[in-house]
Amino acid sequence: MRVKFYILLAWLLTIGFIYPLQSKTGPKEDSVMTVLSELPHDVKRLGFLFNLACMDETSTKALYYSGLLLEEANLQRNAKYQSLALYHQLKFYYMKNDREMVQHCFAEIDSIARRMNDYDVFFQAYGSTIDLSIVNENHELASDEATKMLEKAKSLGNDQGEMLAYMILAEAFFHTSRNEQGLEMIRNSYNKIKLADSIINKISALTLICSILDAVNETTSQKTYLDLLNGLLEKYVSQNSELDPEITARMMNCADFYLNYYIRTNQSELGQTFFLKASQLYKSEMHPHDRAIYYRANAEYFRYNGMYDKAVVASDSLLSIVKNLFRRDYFDALVLKANILTLAGDKKAAVPIYQQMIAMKDSIQMNLFSDQMKQMREKYKLDELLMIQEKKKNNMELIALGTLLFVFLILAFIAFLIYRSRGKQRLSEKELRLATEQMQEANQVKEHFLANMNTSVQEPVNTVIQYSNLIADNPELNQVSMQKYSTIIQKNSDYLLGLINDVLELSRLESGTKVFNFSVTNMVSICEEAIHVIVVKSDNKSQISFHTDLKEVYVHIDMEMMSKRLSEILKSREGEEERKISFYLERKENQPVLLFRIYGSYLCDEMNDVNHEISLQNDMNRLVFEYMGGVYHVVKKQGDEKSYIFITFPICDMNEASNTIKEEILQEERMDVEMLDTEKLEIEPIKSITDGMTEPIRQTSELNDSEMDGLLMDGLIVDALDPEELEALKEEFARMKSEKMEADLTDTKKEQ
Secondary structure: OHHHHHHHHHHHHHHHHOHHHOOOOOOOHHHHHHHHHHOOOOHHHHHHHHHHHHOOOOOHHHHHHHHHHHHHHHHHOOHHHHHHHHHHHHHHHHHOOOHHHHHHHHHHHHHHHHHHOOOHHHHHHHHHHHHHHHHOOOHHHHHHHHHHHHHHHHHHOOHHHHHHHHHHHHHHHHHOOOHHHHHHHHHHHHHHHHOOOOHHHHHHHHHHHHHHHHHOOOOOOHHHHHHHHHHHHHHHHHHOOOOOHHHHHHHHHHHHHHHHHHHHOOOHHHHHHHHHHHHHHOOOOOOHHHHHHHHHHHHHHHHHOOOHHHHHHHHHHHHHHHOOOOHHHHHHHHHHHHHHHHHHOOHHHHHHHHHHHHHHHHHHHHHHHHHHHHHHHHHHHHHHHHHHHHHHHHHHHHHHHHHHHHHHHHHHHHHHHHHHHHHHHHHHHHHHHHHHHHHHHHHHHHHHHHHHHHHHHHHHHHHHHHHHHHHHHOOOOOHHHHHHHHHHHHHHHHHHHHHHHHHHHHHHHHHOOOOOOEEEEEHHHHHHHHHHHHHHHOOOOEEEEEEEOOOOOEEEEEHHHHHHHHHHHHOOOOOOOOEEEEEEEEEOOOOOEEEEEEEOOHHHOHHHOOOHHHHHHHHHHHHHHHHOOOEEEEEOOEOOEOOEEEEEEEOOOHHHHHHHHHHHHHHHHHHHHHHHHHHHHHHHHHHHHHHHHHHHHHHHHOOOHHHHHOOEEOOEEOOOOOHHHHHHHHHHHHHHHHHHHHHHHHHHHHHO
C-alpha cells in the first residue's frame, strides 16, 4: 500500500497542476500523424503534442511524444513546454526507478526555471525526484532534500512548492515513526491548500494528504481530511454537469480511502456504501495506479467480509496491474493473496506463493541493502564533491575577485594618468592663456612705455643738439650766453643719463641680474638717515614729518638699495618750492611685520598716473622691495583719504639679527686684518731698501721709530726736516691712508 502512494503522488502532481493545460478531448491515435502534419509550428502544435504525452505516462509512446514536444519547444524557444516535456520524461523514468535519468531531467528543468524565473514545474519535478528516494526507503535523504525544497519555496514565495515539500516531509516522518511531526507537516500542507484559488489544485492536494494517511494507516485524522476532500468533490460535481475522467478517478480514490478507513476501524457496514460507489465509478480505461488502488481496496473488503473467492480474484487483478510496476508493490500484492488463500483454507495454493515471497524478499532486502549502501556512498561522495566544488568555487571567486581588483587598480591608475594628463593639459592651456594675456599686456605696456620714453628721450636729446649747434655755429657768443647754453646742455644731459640709468636698472631688476648685498640693519636708522639726506639736499624744500614709536627694529635688506629707494620716494621734484611728506613707521600688532605709510610723495600724485617717469620709479620700487621680501603698493585716493605709498617688510628675529650682526662684524675684522697684512707685505721690501737711508735722518732730526714710519709714503722718503712741514706731512699721510682703507673696504663689500 505504501508504494501506491508514490505512484499516486506522481500521478496527482500531473493532473493537479498540469492538467488545466490540457484540452478537454485528446486526439485519436490513428489520426495523430495526420493531424500533427497539418498543424503549424505554434502553440497549438505544442498543446497537441502535450496531450499525446499525457495519454499514458508509463508507456514508451508517452516518452516518444514528450521527446517530440521537447524538440518542438526547443525549436519555438518556449520555456514552459520545454519544462513540461522534460517533466513527462522524468515521470516515465520515475516509474522505471531510473534515478540517473530522473536526476538528468530534473537538472534540465532546474536550468530552465533559473533562466526563466518560473518554478511551478520545477517544484513538481523536485518533488518527484525526492519521492524516488522514499520509494527506495532512503527517508533521511528524502527528508534533507524536502527541507531544502521547503526553504527554496519559502524564499521564492511559492505556495505550491511549500505544500509539496510539507507532504513529502510528512511521508518521511510517518515512515520513520515520527507521527507527531508527520501530522504537523500534514496540517502545514493543508494551510497552503487553503490559499489555492483552483478547486482542482485543492482536490489534488487533499487527495495526496489522504493517500499519505491511508498508506501509513493513520486513522486519527484521516476522517477529517477525507470529509474535506469529499466536500470539494461534491462541490465540483454540483458546479459542472460533465465530469472529467481525472475527477472521476479522484472520486473513486476518495471512496476507496473511505472503504479502507472503515475496514481498519472495524466499521465494515459503513464502508459498504463507498464500496458500491467505487464500483460504480470504476472504468477499465483508468490509469493503472487508480485501478491498483481500486482492486487493493476490493481485496481488503472481500477478505474482511469472508468472501475469499472474490478476494482472490481482486488480488489476481491487482497482481496483473502492479506486475510491471515496482517490485515492492508486486511483493505486497503477493502477501495479500497469500493471506487470503490461507484464510480461505487453501494452504496448498498459498505455499508456492510464500516460497516465491521468501525468495523475492531476500532479493528485495539484498537490493535494498545494496541500494542503501550505494546511496550512502553516493551521499558521501556527493558531500565530498560538494565540498570540493565549494572550495573550487571559493578559489575561483577569490581569483575572480583578485583579477577584478587588479583590473580595477589598472583602470584606476590609467584613469588617474588620464585625469592627471588632462589636468596638466588644462593647466598648461590656462598658463599658456595667462602667459599670452600677460605677454599681450606686457607688449601694450611696453609699447606705451616706449612711446612715452620716445617723447621723454627726444625732448632732452633735441635740446642738447639745438644748443650744441648754437654754440658750434656762433663762435662769437659772449661768455654769459656760452655759460647759459652750457648749463642747459649739462642739465639735459644729466637728465637723459639718469633716465637711461633708470631704464637699465629696471631691466636688470626684471631679468634678475641685479646683485643685492643683504645685511641685517636697523630700519629706524635707515629711515632717519634717508630723511636727513633728503632734507639737506633739498635745502628744506622737502618738509618730512617722521612718526614712529620704534627705537630699533631689524630687517634683512640691502642697505644701500633701501636708502636709495627711500630717498627717491621722499625727495621733492625739481622746481617745487615746497613738499610736505608724512612718514609713518610702525609694527603690525602681534606679528613680525613692519608697516610703512608715506603721504605726500610725488610718486603717488594723481596727475602722475600717465607719467612714464613716475611709472618707471614705481616699477623699480616694487621690484626692489619684492626682491628684499617686502611689498610695495600705491594706494589711490578714496573719499577723504589721500593717496599714499604702502610698504611692508618682515622683521628679523632678534637672536637671528644678533648672530648676523656678529658674523658681519667678525667678517669686517677679518677683512681689516687681511688688508693690514697685505699693506705690510707691500711696505716690507721698501723698508728694507730705505733702512740705510733713515739712519742719518734719525740722527739729525732725533725722531723715534713711530715718527720715522710716518715719513714713508708709497715707498718714498720725505727729505724735508722742517718740524712744521714734517707734522703736516704726517697728518696728510694719515688721512690718505685712512681714505685708502675705506675705499678698499667699500670695494670688498661690493664684490661680496
